[in-house]
Every structure is written in C-alpha cells, then in structure tokens.
Amino acid sequence: MKHVRRALVVFINILIILIVVIFGIKGLGEEVYPAIADKLFGVEGIYGTSGEQKEIIKKPVHAEGREYCSKCHEEIYRKSDQGKHNFDCQTCHGAASDHPKMRLKVDSSREFCLGCHKATIGRDNETIRVLHNWENHGKDRVCTACHDPHHPWFD
Amino acid sequence: MTTTVVEGFVYPNHEVFWGVLIVIYPYFVSIITGMVTVYAIAEFWRKELKDIEKLVVISSLPFVLSALLPLLLDLGQPQRAFEIYLTPNFSSVMAVFGIVYLTELFTLLGEMWFLFRVDIVRMAQTESNKLLRLLYRILTLGVYDISEKAIKLDKKIIKILTGIELIAAWCLSYVSFLFGVVKSNPWWNTTILPVSFVFGGLAAGGAMVLLLYLAFTRAYGIERKPNIISTVANYAFYFMLAAFALETINTILYAYKEDIAWAVIKLASTELAVPLAIQVIGSLEALLFLKYVCYRCNLGKIDTPFIAIASVTILVVVFAMRWNMVIGAQLIDYSLRGFVSYTPPLWGREGLIAALGVLVAPFIMLPVVAYIFPPYERKLRAGL
Numbered sequence: 001m002k003h004v005r006r007a008l009v010v011f012i013n014i015l016i017i018l019i020v021v022i023f024g025i026k027g028l029g030e031e032v033y034p035a036i037a038d039k040l041f042g043v044e045g046i047y048g049t050s051g052e053q054k055e056i057i058k059k060p061v062h063a064e065g066r067e068y069c070s071k072c073h074e075e076i077y078r079k080s081d082q083g084k085h086n087f088d089c090q091t092c093h094g095a096a097s098d099h100p101k102m103r104l105k106v107d108s109s110r111e112f113c114l115g116c117h118k119a120t121i122g123r124d125n126e127t128i129r130v131l132h133n134w135e136n137h138g139k140d141r142v143c144t145a146c147h148d149p150h151h152p153w154f155d
Numbered sequence: 156m157t158t159t160v161v162e163g164f165v166y167p168n169h170e171v172f173w174g175v176l177i178v179i180y181p182y183f184v185s186i187i188t189g190m191v192t193v194y195a196i197a198e199f200w201r202k203e204l205k206d207i208e209k210l211v212v213i214s215s216l217p218f219v220l221s222a223l224l225p226l227l228l229d230l231g232q233p234q235r236a237f238e239i240y241l242t243p244n245f246s247s248v249m250a251v252f253g254i255v256y257l258t259e260l261f262t263l264l265g266e267m268w269f270l271f272r273v274d275i276v277r278m279a280q281t282e283s284n285k286l287l288r289l290l291y292r293i294l295t296l297g298v299y300d301i302s303e304k305a306i307k308l309d310k311k312i313i314k315i316l317t318g319i320e321l322i323a324a325w326c327l328s329y330v331s332f333l334f335g336v337v338k339s340n341p342w343w344n345t346t347i348l349p350v351s352f353v354f355g356g357l358a359a360g361g362a363m364v365l366l367l368y369l370a371f372t373r374a375y376g377i378e379r380k381p382n383i384i385s386t387v388a389n390y391a392f393y394f395m396l397a398a399f400a401l402e403t404i405n406t407i408l409y410a411y412k413e414d415i416a417w418a419v420i421k422l423a424s425t426e427l428a429v430p431l432a433i434q435v436i437g438s439l440e441a442l443l444f445l446k447y448v449c450y451r452c453n454l455g456k457i458d459t460p461f462i463a464i465a466s467v468t469i470l471v472v473v474f475a476m477r478w479n480m481v482i483g484a485q486l487i488d489y490s491l492r493g494f495v496s497y498t499p500p501l502w503g504r505e506g507l508i509a510a511l512g513v514l515v516a517p518f519i520m521l522p523v524v525a526y527i528f529p530p531y532e533r534k535l536r537a538g539l
Contacts, residue, residue: 001308003298007268010296011261026241033241037234 064096076150083151113143171485171497174505176225178481179513183222184331189360190215191324198317203382209530212267214367217520224513228504255326262320269309271528273301328353339484341416351401354394355473361391362469375531385452392445399438427483430475437472
C-alpha cells in the first residue's frame with residue numbers, strides 16, 4: 001500500500017538523518033561538540049576536555065624530586081621548609097617538565113588556595129585546616145595579600 | 156543538609172544528589188507505561204475501550220516528550236546531553252534508556268499517525284485554517300487513500316506498533332527503576348521492587364486515563380460511558396493491589412527476618428514518615444474508592460467526584476512511592492550509621508518551582524496536541 005510505503009520512507013529517512021548527524025558530530029571531534037556548546041554556556045574544561053587542557057594532557061609528564069627546585073630557588077625552598085606548606089613544590093606549580101626553559105604555572109587566585117582549604121565531602125577536616133567561613137575570610141582579596149604561599153603562617 | 160549524631164558517630168559523609176526532579180522522572184515514565192498499557196488493553200482485549208483509544212494516544216505524547224525534561228534539568232552540563240548518543244556504551248543503563256526511549260517515541264508517533272490517518276485526510280480537505288490545512292496536507296504524505304482495504308491495513312499495523320510500544324514502555328519503566336535499585340540501600344535493593352513499581356506505574360497510568368477521560372468528555376461535551384470507566388478502574392484496582400501487595404509482602408518478610416533491611420526501614424521510616432503514611436493510607440483509600448467506582452458503574456451510575464478522588468489519590472500515592480524510593484534510598488548512609496534529611500530548594504534548576512514546571516509541562520502541551528489531533532469530533536466543542 002502506498003501510504004505505508006511512504007511512512008516507511010519518512011521513518012527511514014529520519015533514522016538516516018539521525019545516524020548521519022551522530023557520525024557527523026562525532027567526526028568533527030570534541031573541539032566542535034561539546035566544546036562549542038560548552039563555550040555558549042561559559043563552561044570551561046570540566047572533565048578535562050577544553051582544548052588547552054587536552055594539549056597539556058598529550059605532553060609527557062616529567063616530574064622532578066623536591067630537591068631539584070632548591071638548586072635555583074634556594075630562598076623559597078628554605079622558607080617553605082620551615083612552614084606547613086613544606087610539601088612538594090610541584091603540587092602547586094605543576095610538574096617541572098623542561099623548567100626553567102618552560103614556564104611553570106603560578107596561580108594566586110582564591111579558588112586555588114580554597115581548593116585545599118575549603119571543606120570537601122569525603123575528606124575529614126583535620127587533614128588540612130579548613131576555613132569554615134571561607135566566603136568572609138579575607139573577603140574580596142587574594143589570599144597571597146596576607147599569606148605568603150610558601151610560608152603561610154605569620155611568624 | 157543537616158548532620159545527625161547516631162550512637163556517637165557523626166555521619167553521613169554524603170549528600171542527597173538526586174533531588175525532586177529524579178522523583179518526577181520515574182513518575183512520568185510510570186504514567187507513560189500505564190497509559191500505553193491501557194491502550195494495549197483497548198487494542199487487544201477490551202473492545203469497549205475503543206472509544207478512548209485516540210484520547211490515550213494523544214495524551215501519552217506530551218508525557219513522553221516531558222519525560223526528558225527532568226533528566227535534562229538534573230544534568231550538571233545539560234548542553235552535553237546529546238553526548239549520550241555519540242558515545243554509546245551498552246554497559247550503561249543510561250545508554251539503554253536512550254535507545255528504549257527513542258523506540259518508544261517513534262512507535263508512539265507511528266501509532267498516532269496510523270490511528271489519525273483517516274482524520275488527517277479528511278481534515279486536509281475540509282480544514283478552513285490555511286496553516287493547519289497545510290500541516291494536515293504534509294501529514295497525509297500525499298496519499299488520500301482511505302478505502303476499506305487501506306484502513307484494514309492501518310489497523311493491522313497499529314496492532315504491531317502497539318506490541319512494540321508496549322514492550323518498549325515496560326522496558327523503559329523497568330530500566331528506570333532498576334537504575335534506582337542498583338544504587339539503593341537494602342530496603343529497596345530487591346529484585347521484586349522494580350516489578351512492584353511497574354505495577355504501581357500501571358495503576359497511575361490508569362488513573363491518569365480516568366482523569367483525562369473526565370476532562371475531555373467535559374470539554375467536548377460527550378456522554379460518559381460507565382463501562383469504560385468501570386473497565387479502566389477495574390484494571391487500575393488490580394494493578395494497585397499488585398503493587399501494594401508486593402511491597403507489603405516484601406516489608407513483612409523483612410520484619411520477620413529482622414535483617415539489615417529492617418534496620419534500614421526502622422531508621423528511614425522516621426525520616427520518611429509523611430510520604431510513607433501517604434503511601435500506605437492512600438493505597439488503601441484508593442483501592443476502596445476504585446472498587447466502589449466499579450460497583451457503581453456496573454449499576455450504570457457515574458459518581459464523578461469519587462472517580463476524581465480515587466484517581467488523584469492514586470497519582471499522589473504513586474508519587475509518594477517514587478519519592479520514598481529515590482529520596483529515601485539516599486537518606487541512609489551506606490554505613491547504615493546515620494542519615495541526612497532532604498528539603499528541596501525553592502528556586503534553582505533543581506528546585507520546587509522547576510519541578511512544578513516539569514509536572515505542569517505535559518498539561519500545557521496536551522491542549523496543543525489535542526487541537527491538532529482532536530480525539531473526538533471537533534464540532535461538538537463549538538456547542539460548549
């Protein structure tokens with residue numbers, strides 16, 4: 001019957017379009033979808049798919065021991081050794097890689113510090129001192145305005 | 156979120172991540188399953204329900220379309236929703252959902268087309284509104300054949316589509332509940348629960364059909380038929396009974412064994428007291444009223460208020476069941492040492508206002524669908 005055949009053709013066409021769209025979008029790569037949709041919503045690189053992070057991920061990671069930094073940043077190294085931020089410099093600055101040929105990350109935003117100093121589900125509050133009132137602690141100023149990131153306490 | 160001290164422990168260390176929207180999602184799926192089942196019953200067994208076939212089909216569509224809304228709103232990154240189709244993974248329940256959902260949607264649309272084809276052809280020739288006429292003309296796909304033979308073929312195809320749709324709808328329901336069960340605590344983490352929930356859903360669909368029947372017969376000025384109401388109410392009664400009985404048997408078994416699930420029930424029922432009371436008392440009330448409605452209808456009398464109360468009660472009860480499972484399952488810590496409480500926020504993407512919007516959405520779409528595909532003769536409406 002004619003109408004059934006036509007309906008079938010319409011249905012199959014819809015299916016084909018759907019499949020073409022799926023493979024088309026897939027073929028264009030993540031730089032197009034979801035990256036463009038993300039951009040429209042102002043989302044950046046959650047789940048590690050922003051272009052910049054992708055590039056970093058592709059690079060081989062090369063970390064050094066903590067002592068490596070002391071060779072050239074003697075002062076900071078000694079200072080940090082006396083405070084509570086005496087853990088590996090690379091925790092905050094990223095893996096050494098080809099440094100000093102390559103510049104390292106220096107992030108002095110509030111969010112960066114709060115990443116460790118805000119209460120987090122699943123981590124007990126004794127491990128790292130938690131700012132319960134983080135919204136108002138040093139409100140509207142970067143943490144480094146008062147705390148030295150390499151020697152955070154005041155002595 | 157409040158923390159609660161139980162036996163000296165400060166728990167929990169988790170939050171309620173699935174909010175009221177994830178309650179609405181299985182609720183809609185339940186209603187869809189119920190309505191599709193009522194349709195299948197009409198198609199395959201009970202010829203007296205032929206009268207409400209079109210009504211059921213057109214009202215399923217808005218629910219199927221709105222079922223995506225709560226999921227979309229719940230996603231942290233809604234703009235990435237389409238990725239589920241780009242990266243299919245058959246070990247993921249969510250991916251199965253995508254496939255089953257599309258099957259359901261397409262069979263429903265196909266069914267609608269074949270069911271309304273004669274009407275579409277007629278309206279493509281007689282409709283006075285130019286835009287609508289164009290729409291109907293496109294929908295005829297250029298074939299105006301409404302001979303006996305063609306109609307007979309349509310009916311056959313509708314039967315096949317209904318079969319596929321029924322299976323898809325039940326799968327959708329089952330998958331949705333399985334989804335909840337696998338993550339749930341021992342109370343709900345049972346094989347029987349998805350089954351019981353499917354039955355609850357069937358009852359909800361029946362109740363929705365009853366309500367819509369009351370509404371549409373009123374809007375179109377059509378006489379209500381007692382045997383339609385009694386048949387649907389009867390099915391709703393038995394589905395409700397099955398759902399209630401399965402859950403009750405389950406709970407009694409736990410109480411007898413006094414195993415870990417019973418501990419969970421004792422803990423959770425304080426936190427869930429109100430929805431649990433609604434569920435139990437409401438179920439009993441709905442069962443009573445439905446039986447009464449059937450009894451009256453068999454005598455040829457239609458008690459509209461009773462039908463309405465019974466249907467609304469079922470809808471509320473089934474909502475409470477979904478709430479108890481989705482929210483209740485998250486209230487207890489996995490360590491079983493404490494629980495959180497959940498109060499949905501008023502505003503925001505996962506707030507009460509958004510939830511209300513989602514709940515109302517199908518009823519906003521329904522008049523539009525009904526305008527394009529009137530389930531009953533349109534001219535009768537003019538007389539109102």
